[in-house]
Amino acid sequence: MCLVNFSYTSQNLFQFTVQKITPSVLARMIYTWHSDSPVPLEDLRHITLTHYDFEGHINKGELIVHNEVVDDLQYIFKKLFEVKFPIQSIKMVDEFDGSDLKSMQANNTSAFYARKVARTNRWSNHSFGCAIDINPLLNPYSSPKIRVEPKEGEYYLDRTLNLPGMITKNSYVYNLFKERGWEWGGECFFNRDGVIDRHHFQKIVTGLNKITN
Numbered sequence: 001m002c003l004v005n006f007s008y009t010s011q012n013l014f015q016f017t018v019q020k021i022t023p024s025v026l027a028r029m030i031y032t033w034h035s036d037s038p039v040p041l042e043d044l045r046h047i048t049l050t051h052y053d054f055e056g057h058i059n060k061g062e063l064i065v066h067n068e069v070v071d072d073l074q075y076i077f078k079k080l081f082e083v084k085f086p087i088q089s090i091k092m093v094d095e096f097d098g099s100d101l102k103s104m105q106a107n108n109t110s111a112f113y114a115r116k117v118a119r120t121n122r123w124s125n126h127s128f129g130c131a132i133d134i135n136p137l138l139n140p141y142s143s144p145k146i147r148v149e150p151k152e153g154e155y156y157l158d159r160t161l162n163l164p165g166m167i168t169k170n171s172y173v174y175n176l177f178k179e180r181g182w183e184w185g186g187e188c189f190f191n192r193d194g195v196i197d198r199h200h201f202q203k204i205v206t207g208l209n210k211i212t213n
């Protein structure tokens with residue numbers, strides 16, 4: 001009798017499912033959804049997907065994004081899965097009491113959140129479901145005014161560390177997003193008071209978060 005060690009299972013495959021926002025998902029969007037949100041709920045999608053964590057395990061995460069960017073994210077996260085790009089967790093900010101800061105401190109990856117840009121009155125691109133923050137502790141925000149956010153990410157301001165899960169210019173993750181027409185917060189906000197938002201990627205969609213006439 002020959003025993004074959006058959007280790008290849010569907011568990012090892014990238015999984016990505018897309019659904020409209022169901023009442024049960026909406027009931028969990030306590031903080032991130034508001035009735036005055038700039039996009040209608042029917043244009044948002046609930047994604048469940050698999051990703052590698054920092055221990056090399058495959059975990060399941062979920063994201064709320066705009067329908068317009070679903071294909072981009074399926075392409076990008078599949079590629080990241082293939083190279084085992086580590087992501088701490090992918091959870092809705094609602095799981096952190098709606099606190100973007102707590103989500104960042106936990107190094108959590110998230111997308112949709114109907115909120116104004118910090119310290120302004122403008123809707124963030126997260127409000128349109130067209131922005132995503134990846135491993136925010138490892139890729140902290142900084143500016144001459146704020147210095148670093150989250151504060152616990154201070155150590156990671158040294159980008160020469162080049163640790164797994166970090167996003168730097170011309171890195172694999174950076175190039176994937178650029179290939180699909182996304183902007184990186186590590187370079188697109190330079191003209192906004194020297195802001196460097198290393199965990200942030202956003203897609204500008206004509207007629208949605210970019211008004212043209």
Ligand SMILES: [Zn+2]
Binds near residue numbers: 126131132133200201
């Ligand atoms: Zn962001």
